[in-house]
Amino acid sequence: GDSVTQMEGPVTLSEEAFLTINCTYTATGYPSLFWYVQYPGEGLQLLLKATKADDKGSNKGFEATYRKETTSFHLEKGSVQVSDSAVYFCALTGNTGGFKTIFGAGTRLFVKA
């Protein structure tokens, strides 16, 4: 079945550091890929998405490119802020099986001032 694997956390960075959170997936067909962010005690917010190969999703300085050849969708940000501290989930929605969304385990990010 479909699955999402993302790097384990927590990831601790200093403010203005470069962020990469790796995400790889396995899926049949051509899924849509997403990054969601969850702040403490809150639900999930869509951060960015890509619906086909080579698409780049971007939002709030975060970027991720849909790489079909490496089945990856790594999240990057050039300069993190303390306010970026949260849990980040990589997810895919396939085009089979009722369009269910599969989430990765989540990566907790701590940004120090």
Added chain:
Amino acid sequence: GAVVSQHPSWVICKSGTSVKIECRSLDFQATTMFWYRQFPKQSLMLMATSNEGSKATYEQGVEKDKFLINHASLTLSTLTVTSAHPEDSSFYICSARPWTSESSYEQYFGPGTRLTVT
């Protein structure tokens, strides 16, 4: 746009009682809503998919008689935890997929409901 609300945001109940959680799409119609469960510091586990006007589809291992889902309208789905026990304590999150987004499979999440069973 695309706001999903949940009510209540948190609830404490005694073991053996039932609790109903509402999920509403405020500014769009959702033919499909999803219910997830999240344990502390873990990912989301899909419990069931509900389509308006039909029975919910439960994931393997989820007790349909314990977690009753009703999707009575295009803007409201409810999850009732029946005869709750402490092990049902968790963070329950719903999401809604606008009927216009089938091509990109977007879904919008509610803020979650924290259930504590004592």
